[in-house]
Amino acid sequence: xxxxxxxxxxxxxxxxxxxxxxxxxxxxxxxxxxxxxxxxxxxxxxxxxxxxxxxxxxxxxxxxxxxxxxxxxxxxxxxxxxxxxxxxxxxxxxxxxxxxxxxxxxxxxxxxxxxxxxxxxxxxxxxxxxxxxxxxxxxxxxxxxxxxxxxxxxxxxxxxxxxxxxxxxxxxxxxxxxxxxxxxxxxxxxxxxxxxxxxxxxxxxxxxxxxxxxxxxxxxxxxxxxxxxxxxxxxxxxxxxxxxxxxxxxxxxxxxxxxxxxxxxxxxxxxxxxxxxxxxxxxxxxxxxxxxxxxxxxxxxxxxxxx
Amino acid sequence: xxxxxxxxxxxxxxxxxxxxxxxxxxxxxxxxxxxxxxxxxxxxxxxxxxxxxxxxxxxxxxxxxxxxxxxxxxxxxxxxxxxxxxxxxxxxxxxxxxxxxxxxxxxxxxxxxxxxxxxxxxxxxxxxxxxxxxxxxxxxxxxxxxxxxxxxxxxxxxxxxxxxxxxxxxxxxxxxxxxxxxxxxxxxxxxxxxxxxxxxxxxxxxxxxxxxxxxxxxxxxxxxxxxxxxxxxxxxxxxxxxxxxxxxxxxxxxxxxxxxxxxxxxxxxxxxxxxxxxxxxxxxxxxxxxxxxxxxxxxxxxxxxxxxxxxxxxxxxxxxxxxxxxxxxx
Numbered sequence: 001x002x003x004x005x006x007x008x009x010x011x012x013x014x015x016x017x018x019x020x021x022x023x024x025x026x027x028x029x030x031x032x033x034x035x036x037x038x039x040x041x042x043x044x045x046x047x048x049x050x051x052x053x054x055x056x057x058x059x060x061x062x063x064x065x066x067x068x069x070x071x072x073x074x075x076x077x078x079x080x081x082x083x084x085x086x087x088x089x090x091x092x093x094x095x096x097x098x099x100x101x102x103x104x105x106x107x108x109x110x111x112x113x114x115x116x117x118x119x120x121x122x123x124x125x126x127x128x129x130x131x132x133x134x135x136x137x138x139x140x141x142x143x144x145x146x147x148x149x150x151x152x153x154x155x156x157x158x159x160x161x162x163x164x165x166x167x168x169x170x171x172x173x174x175x176x177x178x179x180x181x182x183x184x185x186x187x188x189x190x191x192x193x194x195x196x197x198x199x200x201x202x203x204x205x206x207x208x209x210x211x212x213x214x215x216x217x218x219x220x221x222x223x224x225x226x227x228x229x230x231x232x233x234x235x236x237x238x239x240x241x242x243x244x245x246x247x248x249x250x251x252x253x254x255x256x257x258x259x260x261x262x263x264x265x266x267x268x269x270x271x272x273x274x275x276x277x278x279x280x281x282x283x284x285x286x287x288x289x290x291x292x293x294x295x296x297x298x299x300x301x302x303x304x305x306x307x
Numbered sequence: 308x309x310x311x312x313x314x315x316x317x318x319x320x321x322x323x324x325x326x327x328x329x330x331x332x333x334x335x336x337x338x339x340x341x342x343x344x345x346x347x348x349x350x351x352x353x354x355x356x357x358x359x360x361x362x363x364x365x366x367x368x369x370x371x372x373x374x375x376x377x378x379x380x381x382x383x384x385x386x387x388x389x390x391x392x393x394x395x396x397x398x399x400x401x402x403x404x405x406x407x408x409x410x411x412x413x414x415x416x417x418x419x420x421x422x423x424x425x426x427x428x429x430x431x432x433x434x435x436x437x438x439x440x441x442x443x444x445x446x447x448x449x450x451x452x453x454x455x456x457x458x459x460x461x462x463x464x465x466x467x468x469x470x471x472x473x474x475x476x477x478x479x480x481x482x483x484x485x486x487x488x489x490x491x492x493x494x495x496x497x498x499x500x501x502x503x504x505x506x507x508x509x510x511x512x513x514x515x516x517x518x519x520x521x522x523x524x525x526x527x528x529x530x531x532x533x534x535x536x537x538x539x540x541x542x543x544x545x546x547x548x549x550x551x552x553x554x555x556x557x558x559x560x561x562x563x564x565x566x567x568x569x570x571x572x573x574x575x576x577x578x579x580x581x582x583x584x585x586x587x588x589x590x591x592x593x594x595x596x597x598x599x600x601x602x603x604x605x606x607x608x609x610x611x612x613x614x615x616x617x618x619x620x621x622x623x624x625x626x627x628x629x630x631x632x633x634x635x636x637x
Contacts (some may be wrong), residue, residue, distance in 0.1 A: 132522030142566035239449040288447040
């Protein structure tokens with residue numbers, strides 16, 4: 001019986017791990033990601049200032065440039081912002097929000113897309129047609145436009161207090177909804193291939209219901225491509241959050257994310273305080289590049305044809 | 308072939324129908340035209356009268372039909388904020404976005420094609436691998452970050468290029484162009500480059516993958532066996548078959564450039580459709596939002612349909628089984 005909890009350790013102990021050890025790209029990307037995630041999780045303990053707690057900020061320390069520039073001061077390695085918050089601390093907290101939003105958004109897309117893809121692929125019929133037509137309609141729009149539309153309309157409809165309260169769920173929803181068709185198509189395609197195989201027929205003859213077959217038999221066999229797409233999709237979602245927030249349709253300035261940091265820092269670019277925007281932008285780049293490199297490697301490693 | 312055309316057009320109509328229903332719902336459910344026309348001082352009687360006059364009390368299907376007829380006649384409503392016809396605003400802004408997206412497409416093809424060809428021919432060499440890794444960075448940097456970095460370098464630090472606007476534009480008929488003045492060209496460089504970067508990487512990867520595939524084909528091996536020069540094999544024999552998917556993909560890319568122009572236009576305050584869309588979103592100017600929604604859908608549906616049909620024209624294998632023969636998820 002192909003239970004996911006049986007296959008995973010077997011995978012981990014064999015080809016995947018060997019492929020990982022063979023690839024510098026994968027190891028570097030993984031190392032960077034691990035370091036970033038650890039730093040971000042430890043943010044409350046290692047950050048000099050806490051952007052959520054104004055008492056830790058000192059206006060006397062505002063707008064200090066990075067240490068290697070005249071006027072720079074220890075311990076503010078990358079300088080401080082207009083309220084005296086340490087840039088490194090801001091970036092750590094911001095990345096924490098960005099990553100959280102990104103992961104939640106991908107989880108939403110994966111959940112919607114997998115369920116609809118399984119239904120559409122296994123049952124076909126009118127339900128399958130409607131689902132895939134809906135995906136087609138949504139594919140007509142670039143995901144970023146759709147996310148902007150959802151974020152923008154939510155801002156127009158909600159009251160300011162509700163906006164502040166539901167800022168994170170709204171962004172997760174906007175990004176999650178804008179990407180489900182990718183997963184639905186992927187899962188449907190995989191299910192269409194799997195569903196005619198003998199093991200599915202055997203399960204059906206053994207009297208298993210359609211939902212048990214989907215969950216116990218089909219899902220474990222489509223998990224690899226989903227994992228690859230989900231990894232790469234985190235990069236999309238992190239960039240999406242940053243773009244939405246930068247354009248003013250994502251998180252509010254009170255919720256530091258990489259996008260809101262770049263947005264508020266951008267106002268100071270022309271007055272010479274470039275570190276307020278350049279460092280968060282570089283942090284965003286490093287994060288997304290690492291995720292993409294790891295995702296690319298995972299795609300190649302899990303695809304037996306390329307090995 | 309005729310069956311295929313009919314099928315694609317039917318699909319396009321279904322998509323446009325769904326989007327038009329969404330746009331209709333948007334323009335009726337969000338915002339109140341009566342309040343926006345009469346203002347706050349209006350009496351309830353005035354409101355009821357205007358509601359009747361505007362046909363807001365008619366049944367849904369009637370109102371939807373009216374909405375669609377108006378759209379087909381080019382009447383897209385009046386902007387709540389500027390009180391100007393939406394169609395006028397859009398026509399005014401279209402040239403800016405088309406020039407931006409068009410030039411960005413030229414950038415991305417002009418840079419992406421040679422890189423992809425080089426990476427395919429020299430596969431396995433470190434220089435080709437380095438290019439491939441760099442292309443990951445290209446797709447990993449959001450458009451607005453590239454825009455900011457460009458502004459920081461060329462406007463703030465070096466002072467070479469303007470950081471916002473379209474420069475001086477020239478009127479050619481109803482079309483305004485920035486391509487004919489030095490300041491217009493200068494203003495176009497950075498927005499187009501920012502927009503093109505992620506597409507350069509995509510073009511390069513696509514060309515590389517396609518070309519590697521083509522280079523494995525029998526006719527190339529045969530050409531090698533005949534002793535033809537590598538130059539001829541690569542650039543004349545292999546490239547031709549590589550370009551088929553590239554041409555169709557660049558059609559789709561134009562659509563995406565159009566979409567991501569929103570971001571570039573916001574950073575550079577480029578007076579195009581994208582900026583109009585963002586301003587309308589910011590002030591919940593529903594007539595503009597729903598008009599741009601429809602326009603984008605129509606544009607993308609047209610591009611997708613044309614690309615699919617072109618594919619069938621260029622690659623006869625697709626004609627036999629219809630387009631359902633394509634692998635899922637592609």
